[in-house]
Amino acid sequence: MAFEVTILGSGTLVPSSTRRSAGHYVTSGSIHVLMDCGSGTLHGMARWGAAWDRISHILLTHFHTDHVGDLAPLLFALSHGSSPRRTDPLTVVGPPGVHRLMDRLAQAFGAYVLDPGFPLEVLELARDSVWSDESCGLGVSTHPTLHTDSSVAYRLETDAGTVSYTGDTGPQAGLGRFFRGTELMIAECSYPDPPKVETHLTPSGLATLAAEASPDLLVVTHIYPDLDSDAVPDLLAQAGYGGRVRVAEDGLVVSLAGGEAHVR
Secondary structure, eight states: OOEEEEEEEOOOSSOOSSOOSSEEEEEETTEEEEEOOOTTHHHHHHHTTOOGGGOOEEEOSOOOHHHHTTHHHHHHHHHHSOSSOOOSOEEEEESTTHHHHHHHHHHHHOGGGTOOSSOEEEEEOOSSOEEEETTTTEEEEEEEOSSSSSOEEEEEEETTEEEEEOOSOSSOTTHHHHHTTOSEEEEEOOSOSSOSOSSSOOHHHHHHHHHHHOOSEEEEEOOOTTSOGGGHHHHHHHTTOOSOEEEOOTTOEEEEETTEEEEO
């Protein structure tokens, strides 16, 4: 069974002509998971050939606009833009506060947010929990991150492969163990060293995290302009990380097979 991850948005909240805000599309069989849904994600799916109308799950790491900005537009498109009209269910998963987010989006944009014309489940997970969708064989685990009071990282497991995603975080105890053994790790690296904030990663913090997690491939995303993205692999190596590294770009596709990650 094919397992592919498409980076839809490798950027930040800073406008960019080449990088949309955070969004990552995971497909494996009937599983079509969108991890985060930042500004530009919806049209990015069309740009890179990702099947936006087949999304089965949306996983939100936290509620900052650069991670949820296209959630209402996506639900609007699924409600009114599919032909034939969508009947498949959709599950929106998020940390504590996701029900409040959806309620407020419905107040702002309309009833379609909670009643899009097809079955919609909004699932609020604790920040350290395990959930599975047995109908498609998807396993989802969460781990707290330092970014906000409710933010989480995700670990997704299927029969065909495993992918982990930091969302936004600072150096977080236990996160490397949580990610250990995943073929693909998608991780933010926002700013250069020395660290100026505790709620984002720098190359030194990411190097420590990745060394403990030991993924087959580390894909680095969410790099602010203060940090030279081309220099990130060397900075990680200088900080002690010796694994495979790829700096994310919009449209990058990674396939998983036989316990290994391959960039297409």
